[in-house]
Amino acid sequence: MPRHIVCLTFDFDTASGFIARGLTTPTPLSRGEFGRIGARRILELLKRYDAPGTWFTPGFTIESFPAECEAIVAAGHEIGHHSWAHVPPASQSRAEEEADMARAIESIVKLTGAAPRGYRSPSWDLSDATIELLVANGFDYDSSLMGADYEPYKARNGDRGKVGEPFHFGRETDLMEMPISWTMDDHPHFEFYRTPDFLMPGLQSPRAVMESWKDEFTYMKKITDWGILTYTMHPYVIGRGYRMLAFEGLMDFLGSEGAVFLTMADAAREARARLFP
Numbered sequence: 001m002p003r004h005i006v007c008l009t010f011d012f013d014t015a016s017g018f019i020a021r022g023l024t025t026p027t028p029l030s031r032g033e034f035g036r037i038g039a040r041r042i043l044e045l046l047k048r049y050d051a052p053g054t055w056f057t058p059g060f061t062i063e064s065f066p067a068e069c070e071a072i073v074a075a076g077h078e079i080g081h082h083s084w085a086h087v088p089p090a091s092q093s094r095a096e097e098e099a100d101m102a103r104a105i106e107s108i109v110k111l112t113g114a115a116p117r118g119y120r121s122p123s124w125d126l127s128d129a130t131i132e133l134l135v136a137n138g139f140d141y142d143s144s145l146m147g148a149d150y151e152p153y154k155a156r157n158g159d160r161g162k163v164g165e166p167f168h169f170g171r172e173t174d175l176m177e178m179p180i181s182w183t184m185d186d187h188p189h190f191e192f193y194r195t196p197d198f199l200m201p202g203l204q205s206p207r208a209v210m211e212s213w214k215d216e217f218t219y220m221k222k223i224t225d226w227g228i229l230t231y232t233m234h235p236y237v238i239g240r241g242y243r244m245l246a247f248e249g250l251m252d253f254l255g256s257e258g259a260v261f262l263t264m265a266d267a268a269r270e271a272r273a274r275l276f277p
């Protein structure tokens, strides 16, 4: 019997990403703060559709907005690791990355009573040390790489690319990779973002974006009997009213098409048992 799994994942960054990029004046901080309202709306929607979600939540958010984070846990959703300070690991030394990872694990243990099963890197850029650190810290899965779409795979440690040389494949680890893509992420589609040397126009029609997101599910169903599709959203982005309406439309579609909603931890467990028995 075909089984098509959907992971609804929410990167609950609030202001951490703005602060990590040096945007610390009141207005960018308030853009992140809007995530509290977005989170409330998403929780209500997930409850209505009886769908579990995975919330990759930085330690910063856990300590700054404890009530919202406790509500997520109380509703039965998964809390995933998303660093403490939302600084991309590739820009940190190994010692800095290790310390930040440990601090964020501690925040999650305090919130949920257990260590996180999964990790997603801020800005989806791993360092050369990340996979090794995740294995050493007992993580079950990572969700930061783009080497596949519907079929998880084993993350490799030590992939290398060098101009003029063929691709060097690193050593396979036991960490499940739950692949993602910028195409299935709300942030680049919707978020208007400008710095002196960078412009991200965003502000696309959410209904148009959701048509593409629906097509992605339809294609997965067409070519495979079993697969996992991951959508990534940010409460301060998707939480705006007209985007929430479009998100509801996506949920109606997925429900009518027989999607099975799982937390990423459960999906990773199923993928491991099925693909690597």
Ligand SMILES: [Zn+2]
Binding pocket: 011, 012, 013, 017, 082, 086, 121, 122, 123
């Ligand atoms: Zn993030």
